[in-house]
């Protein structure tokens with residue numbers, strides 16, 4: 001299995017990866033498409049096995065109504081792996097590589113909305129303990145992985161995802 005940067009030629013395969021990973025729903029596929037179209041991806045990586053795209057991870061910029069200094073926060077996700085390729089470490093490799101690429105890009109911390117049991121293994125902790133909230137009203141599912149010691153210690157506020165993500169339902 002090889003992990004490499006997304007290219008425009010991967011677009012259809014990546015759409016299909018997320019559609020199939022998310023039980024036939026295309027919401028995540030369309031988020032990925034919109035972020036790519038807007039050229040907003042901080043990190044976009046595909047996992048390839050036997051010349052076939054089997055997984056994809058996206059990282060995009062988030063904003064925080066910050067009560068501290070400037071902080072670069074990146075949102076991880078969606079991440080998806082084809083059902084027949086799950087439980088083989090592909091998702092973990094994509095997430096670890098994605099975080100490493102964010103660090104290289106100078107990101108202070110990565111946030112994610114997901115299962116705490118899964119994401120805690122990658123260094124994610126409950127974001128509310130760092131004073132970070134989210135617009136979706138998620139509690140323990142909203143997590144942050146500081147990429148440098150103390151990088152989010154002086155930041156408080158609500159983290160917002162780019163407009164290419166679904167807006168909060170009221």
Ligand SMILES: CC(C)(COP(=O)(O)OP(=O)(O)OC[C@H]1O[C@@H](n2cnc3c(N)ncnc32)[C@H](O)[C@@H]1OP(=O)(O)O)[C@@H](O)C(=O)NCCC(=O)NCCS
Nearest residue numbers: 021022077078079080081086087088089090091092115118
């Ligand atoms: C989540 C996902 C990307 C993980 O990819 P993967 O290649 O299967 O992950 P890995 O093989 O590295 O790790 C598998 C382990 O992760 C854990 N895991 C996988 N999916 C999980 C989930 N939805 N919730 C909690 N734990 C999960 C399990 O402990 C699993 O261990 P097991 O193989 O012993 O059962 C993949 O399952 C997927 O595409 N799921 C559907 C889409 C999704 O829910 N994406 C995440 C939200 S953005």
